[in-house]
Amino acid sequence: MDLDSFNQIINQGENISVEFKSSEVRKESLAKEICSFSNTSGGVILLGVSDNGEIKGLNQNFNYEEWAMNIGRDHVVPSVTPIYSQIEINSLQVGILEIPKGSNKPYQTIGNKFLLRVGSTNRVATQAELMRLFQQSGMFHYDLLPVENTTINSLNSSYLSDYFTKYNIDYTDESDDERKKLLINTDVLAEDGSCTVAGLLLFGLKPQKYLYNASISIARFKGNLVGDELLDKQVIEGTLSNQIDISTSIIKNYIPVASRIEGNKRIDITDTYSERTIREVLVNAVVHRNYSISGSRIRIFIFDNRVECISPGRLPNTITTEKIRYGVSYAVNPVLVKFMENLRYIDKLGRGIPMVCSDANKIGKKVEFLEIGEDFKVVLWL
16 A cells, blocks of 8 residues: 555545554454454455554554454454555554455354444444345345245236246146146245245236335436436336336437437437347346345436446355456346246346447447445446
């Protein structure tokens, strides 16, 4: 870290990714910081700096690097390997401990506390937050959970019949027991006979009756800011395939395209995103969103200069915003992925996002991928 970067961190103070610790910090306290940063988005711990940002320096007769490495190894489970360096400020040494975003979440202290970084403090993860951490790690799949108060009658028989016909199974001619067995074996129903989250989202009669915000909200603004005039807003519900198909058409119609009139025809004079590109962004959003975050929909904001697709849920542990550009992916909802592949919406070859980037490059546009809090955002610049 150079001096300018260091001063910038000191000036901004403690926050979600920065913590100040004195040279006398206890092992348990440092372990909590390492754990919380690893469970969130990573961060930097400055050793030898007081809470108010005053530089106090380190004890020159103590090996802070070895000490910090041992804490990451012995006091956090699974172990964490920080990156340690030092910088000299006004003849005083300050330790810089960089904690990467964890790839083996969830992490806990040896005192069995799962901690998260919230603002400039740490707190114990709630049950819902802990569930999301396990989901990111692949140890738990929310789309397999049963949905309360649902039965086989909550499903659309016509959708199921069309789907299984492709596999030479006449769903309508099967007995009730055979239908139930078939749906349990394909993860549409849970063992207790209720619908799984995936089954309801793919084949439900009214999925949003039970999964309230499993839908897409589309808003068109006049301008480039959320505070600008709202021209239109729609909420698209139904099964995932219906949401994708309807939303693709709406977005395509709303994207502004410069044109001119020649004779009796309107001629587009700027290239814009293809329907295939828009569809892929939507498929990625509905398949990989975190459905355990029930208080938020997928949001599509259409501005004059960009389209934003915001999906609830962080990227899985081993995935970064850079890796997805090269086709690296991980199925947060493997049952949804399986069915969407069978329904020809995806091919599981990891080509979707690279295709979006390639299509954007061909028309001279830029695509951004951002992880903001508990959301993942794709920005298609117009």
